[in-house]
Amino acid sequence: MIELKELSAKLEKNKEEVQVIGSRITKNKTTSMKGTGTLSGYLINSNWVKYGLDFAHGKSDLYFDITSTIEDTTSRTGKQTILLKDVNLDEIPVLNLNSDDGVLDWETDFTFDDTQLVNAFAGVNSAE
Numbered sequence: 001m002i003e004l005k006e007l008s009a010k011l012e013k014n015k016e017e018v019q020v021i022g023s024r025i026t027k028n029k030t031t032s033m034k035g036t037g038t039l040s041g042y043l044i045n046s047n048w049v050k051y052g053l054d055f056a057h058g059k060s061d062l063y064f065d066i067t068s069t070i071e072d073t074t075s076r077t078g079k080q081t082i083l084l085k086d087v088n089l090d091e092i093p094v095l096n097l098n099s100d101d102g103v104l105d106w107e108t109d110f111t112f113d114d115t116q117l118v119n120a121f122a123g124v125n126s127a128e
Helices: 047-056
Strands: 004-018 027-042 064-071 079-089 105-112 114-119
Touching: 004 064, 004 105, 027 079
Parallel strands: none
Antiparallel strands: 004 027, 027 105, 064 079, 079 105, 079 114
């Protein structure tokens, strides 16, 4: 996805209020989590329209995985690689026209069903 210009993902907690005997303060209990995110990119091909039209015309919905690596080679922290599994876009970019002379771009939210920390940052050793 070289046309991407921004990607963010998070795990949102679903919390329920719980009243405990002996306490006047309402407690909160996490009962589930949901993976959500946003991605944006430049509109340089018709792939997303093709995927969206396939689903609109009775074919299966598009689910895909995203692997993202963050690495600063000038730092001792190393790199971090995150895998987002079963990503599904909330919106499909079909048409986006404007009168400026810039590159056409698009943005959509998405959900994902699982995530893995493939490679963790090494961290910075403060003892040196």
